[in-house]
Amino acid sequence: MELPGPDFPAGLIVVEDVAIRGLTHAKAAVEVAEGVQRFIAEVHRFIWPVCTQHGPGLMHPELHQGRAFWICGQGPHPFTAVSDRDTT
Numbered sequence: 126m127e128l129p130g131p132d133f134p135a136g137l138i139v140v141e142d143v144a145i146r147g148l149t150h151a152k153a154a155v156e157v158a159e160g161v162q163r164f165i166a167e168v169h170r171f172i173w174p175v176c177t178q179h180g181p182g183l184m185h186p187e188l189h190q191g192r193a194f195w196i197c198g199q200g201p202h203p204f205t206a207v208s209d210r211d212t213t
């Protein structure tokens with residue numbers, strides 16, 4: 126976390142190497158999810174989450190119909206919501 130200063134007047138929060146810049150819940154959830162996924166891969170050396178239909182593969186968080194979802198690269202198809210909060 127970077128407190129407000131000359132380089133970041135509004136401050137800055139970083140998860141792993143992903144800066145959280147989203148101004149809505151959904152956008153911030155996508156960025157946090159990406160940072161957590163990278164952290165788990167880097168520190169724990171495994172892929173998370175894993176699609177129950179297709180197994181390990183390219184799963185990434187993104188906005189889908191205005192909500193944060195994990196999207197499976199096979200298909201592609203929405204796998205599960207990143208957050209159960211139903212607002213943007």
Ligand SMILES: [Zn+2]
Nearest residue numbers: 176178179197
């Ligand atoms: Zn899948």
